[in-house]
Amino acid sequence: MVWLFSAILGMAMLVSCSGESPRIKTVEPRGAAQAGSATIEFAPPSLETIPGSQLGEQTRLGYQIVVNTQEYARPYVGNRLNCTNCHLDGGLNPNAASFVGLASVYPEYRTRNARVNTLADRVNECFERSLNGRALPPDSSKLRAIVAYITWLSEGVPQGATLPWRGFQRIDSRRPPDPANGKKVYASKCAFCHGSDGLGTMGAPPVWGPQSYNIAAGMARVSVAAAFIKSNMPRSWGWSLSDDHAYDVAAYMNSQPRPDFADKIRDWPKGGKPADSPY
Numbered sequence: 001m002v003w004l005f006s007a008i009l010g011m012a013m014l015v016s017c018s019g020e021s022p023r024i025k026t027v028e029p030r031g032a033a034q035a036g037s038a039t040i041e042f043a044p045p046s047l048e049t050i051p052g053s054q055l056g057e058q059t060r061l062g063y064q065i066v067v068n069t070q071e072y073a074r075p076y077v078g079n080r081l082n083c084t085n086c087h088l089d090g091g092l093n094p095n096a097a098s099f100v101g102l103a104s105v106y107p108e109y110r111t112r113n114a115r116v117n118t119l120a121d122r123v124n125e126c127f128e129r130s131l132n133g134r135a136l137p138p139d140s141s142k143l144r145a146i147v148a149y150i151t152w153l154s155e156g157v158p159q160g161a162t163l164p165w166r167g168f169q170r171i172d173s174r175r176p177p178d179p180a181n182g183k184k185v186y187a188s189k190c191a192f193c194h195g196s197d198g199l200g201t202m203g204a205p206p207v208w209g210p211q212s213y214n215i216a217a218g219m220a221r222v223s224v225a226a227a228f229i230k231s232n233m234p235r236s237w238g239w240s241l242s243d244d245h246a247y248d249v250a251a252y253m254n255s256q257p258r259p260d261f262a263d264k265i266r267d268w269p270k271g272g273k274p275a276d277s278p279y
């Protein structure tokens with residue numbers, strides 16, 4: 001258990017270090033909002049306070065799966081990504097589709113499949129699309145563990161609350177994205193870590209190619225990728241690209257080859273497809 005504890009401590013330090021970077025300043029206004037009469041703060045509990053109970057064990061396992069999906073959920077993963085590569089810092093980063101509070105907003109209706117989705121359904125969508133893998137069975141202990149972790153991160157957030165930090169802070173570009181300029185931005189700001197071929201390096205995951213997210217993933221939409229990149233990339237230098245450059249590089253990245261998703265024909269059965277869906 002010592003290794004587990006030090007991994008958690010390491011993560012806690014990582015999270016507190018990120019508090020010094022400028023992106024947190026920009027996000028502060030998102031950190032507090034009204035839901036009914038209560039103010040909701042982005043105040044996730046510290047990982048060391050996960051209780052020693054059986055539920056606590058499940059919660060810790062959920063955290064491990066999120067940060068090391070490759071090892072802990074191998075049979076369900078079809079590429080080289082871990083959840084934490086996008087849901088940064090184990091889902092504790094308010095700029096990167098944080099998991100904090102999510103148990104209080106699900107179940108939720110989504111137009112992509114035109115039905116009410118549980119939190120477990122939504123987790124499985126990322127397994128199938130972002131990880132280009134397959135859904136965990138509904139009774140899977142691993143699926144329950146991820147849900148337990150997110151539920152623990154949602155304690156104290158009232159059901160149905162509006163989370164100001166939810167998803168990514170969306171940005172606008174003043175002109176249509178220019179993938180040719182994006183290629184230049186990629187070469188100067190991204191290739192060092194993600195590789196000039198986009199296939200990833202020892203230090204960073206792939207951003208296209210067979211080991212990347214598939215075309216039906218949220219990240220495959222240019223507006224979503226641009227928002228993620230703006231506030232988080234280059235890693236540790238969030239908010240350093242202009243909005244236009246974030247869009248350009250997102251358009252370039254998403255114009256590169258990546259796995260298909262056969263079930264995409266079932267998406268948005270009742271309409272509502274976003275304008276930048278790649279299919």
Ligand code: HEC
Pocket residue numbers: 081084085086088089185186189190191192193194203204205206207212213219225229233234235241249250253
């Ligand atoms: C200093 C190294 C570094 C640079 C430079 C960098 N990244 Fe990343 N990037 C990372 C790391 C590391 C991760 C995974 C983060 C984690 O797990 O905490 C990541 C994650 C990502 C992801 C989500 C995971 C994936 O692979 O799909 C995308 C998309 C991405 N980066 C795009 C970019 C773009 C575009 C640029 C250039 C504007 C860029 N990155 C620059 C290190 C870097």
Ligand code: HEC
Pocket residue numbers: 066069081082083084085086087097102119122123126127130131146166167168213217218219224
């Ligand atoms: C390639 C990047 C990527 C990876 C890897 C990834 N996700 Fe996601 N995930 C996203 C994006 C993008 C969204 C949509 C965020 C948005 O549009 O606001 C999302 C949404 C979610 C949501 C819903 C968030 C909300 O606000 O409703 C959950 C829960 C989730 N992911 C869980 C996971 C889990 C668990 C894993 C690992 C098994 C994972 N994701 C892996 C990119 C990723």
